[in-house]
Amino acid sequence: xxxxxxxxxxxxxxxxxxxxxxxxxGAEVGLSAPAVKRRVDRLLAAGAITGFTVRVDPAALxxxxxxxxxxxxxxxxxxxxxxxxxxxxxxxxSASTVTGEADAVVQVFAADVRHFEQVLERIAGExxxxxxxxxxxxxxxxxxxxxxxxx
Amino acid sequence: xxxxxxxxxxxxxxxxxxxxxxxxxGAEVGLSAPAVKRRVDRLLAAGAITGFTVRVDPAALxxxxxxxxxxxxxxxxxxxxxxxxxxxxxxxxSASTVTGEADAVVQVFAADVRHFEQVLERIAGExxxxxxxxxxxxxxxxxxxxxxxxx
DNA sequence: GGTGAAACGGCGGTCAG
DNA sequence: CTGACCGCCGTTTCACC
Numbered sequence: 001x002x003x004x005x006x007x008x009x010x011x012x013x014x015x016x017x018x019x020x021x022x023x024x025x026g027a028e029v030g031l032s033a034p035a036v037k038r039r040v041d042r043l044l045a046a047g048a049i050t051g052f053t054v055r056v057d058p059a060a061l062x063x064x065x066x067x068x069x070x071x072x073x074x075x076x077x078x079x080x081x082x083x084x085x086x087x088x089x090x091x092x093x094s095a096s097t098v099t100g101e102a103d104a105v106v107q108v109f110a111a112d113v114r115h116f117e118q119v120l121e122r123i124a125g126e127x128x129x130x131x132x133x134x135x136x137x138x139x140x141x142x143x144x145x146x147x148x149x150x151x
Numbered sequence: 152x153x154x155x156x157x158x159x160x161x162x163x164x165x166x167x168x169x170x171x172x173x174x175x176x177g178a179e180v181g182l183s184a185p186a187v188k189r190r191v192d193r194l195l196a197a198g199a200i201t202g203f204t205v206r207v208d209p210a211a212l213x214x215x216x217x218x219x220x221x222x223x224x225x226x227x228x229x230x231x232x233x234x235x236x237x238x239x240x241x242x243x244x245s246a247s248t249v250t251g252e253a254d255a256v257v258q259v260f261a262a263d264v265r266h267f268e269q270v271l272e273r274i275a276g277e278x279x280x281x282x283x284x285x286x287x288x289x290x291x292x293x294x295x296x297x298x299x300x301x302x
Numbered sequence: 303g304g305t306g307a308a309a310c311g312g313c314g315g316t317c318a319g
Numbered sequence: 320c321t322g323a324c325c326g327c328c329g330t331t332t333c334a335c336c
Contacts, residue, residue, distance in 0.1 A: 005321060011207060018169055018203040035303050037332075052169040053204060056162065060153060060199040068249065068256060083292040095293040098219065100286040105219060117234065135251040139232040142246040150194035172311060186322050310331070
C-alpha cells in the first residue's frame with residue numbers, strides 16, 4: 001500500500017503521541033479532524049497501522065531483566081506452532097523466525113535473573129523446542145522504534 | 152514503584168489496545184472508569200507508562216527487511232561509544248549491549264536486502280567495530296507491548 | 303475533503319467506605 | 320487513601336454537501 005507524505009506525517013504524529021486529537025493532528029498536517037480520521041481508518045483497514053499501545057518502562061514495572069533467546073526447534077515445527085506456544089508467556093515481548101542456525105529469536109522480560117531462569121526452563125520444556133541459547137541484555141543503548149516491554 | 156495485580160492488568164489491557172475506554176477496561180478488571188483513569192495517571196506520573204503510540208506494520212511503510220546484527224567491538228569500546236555510533240543510522244531500531252561473545256545486538260530495518268547490505272557495510276566500517284554477524288528476520292511471530300517498527 | 307450536529311468518552315469535583 | 324457517582328466540555332463520528 002502506497003503511503004503519501006500526508007499519511008506518513010499522520011503516522012509520525014501518532015507514533016509520537018497516539019492520544020493526540022484528530023483536530024490537533026489535522027492542524028499540524030493541514031487537514032480537518034474528520035479527514036485525519038478517514039486516513040487513519042484507511043491505514044488501519046490496510047494494515048499499515050495495526051493498533052494502538054502504551055510505551056512502557058520495563059524497569060519501572062519491575063521487569064529489570066531482559067534476555068534474547070535463540071530457539072532451536074523440531075524440524076516439523078511451523079512458525080504458527082512457535083507463535084502459539086510462546087503467546088502463552090506474558091514474559092515474551094517479541095519473537096521472530098530467523099535465518100541461520102537457530103529457528104527463532106525471542107525477546108524475554110523478567111523480574112530478575114531467577115525469574116528469567118524459570119521462564120527459560122518452561123520455554124525449553126515446550127514440546128517443539130529442542131534447545132535454547134540465550135544472552136542477557138546488559139544495557140539498552142537505543143530503543144527507537146522496536147523493542148517492547150512487558151505488562 | 153510497586154505495582155499491584157490491578158495495575159498490571161490495566162497496563163496489559165492498554166498494551167493490547169491503548170484506545171479502549173477507561174469504562175471498558177474498568178469492566179474487565181472490576182473498577183469504575185474514574186478509578187482506572189486515576190491509576191493510569193499515577194502510572195504516567197511514576198514513569199511506568201511513558202506514552203501512547205501506534206503499532207505499525209514495517210512492511211506497509213516500505214521497510215520490508217529486518218535483521219539482527221551481532222556487533223563485536225574493540226575491547227576498549229564503551230557502551231556510550233556504541234550508542235553514539237549507531238544513533239546516526241535511521242535504520243537502527245534498537246540496540247543493546249549483551250553478555251556472551253558479541254558485545255551488542257542491533258535490530259535493523261531496511262527497505263530490502265540490498266539496502267540492508269549497504270547499512271551493514273557502513274556499520275561494519277565503524278572504527279569501533281571489529282566484526283559483525285547477522286541473521287535476517289523471516290517472519291515476526293509476536294510483537295507485543297509496542298514492539299515494533301520504524302516510523 | 304469540509305461542515306454541522308449528535309453521541310460518546312474524558313475529566314474534574316464531590317461524597318462514601 | 321481509594322473507589323463510586325455526576326456534572327460539563329472536548330472529541331469522536333456520523334450524514335450530507
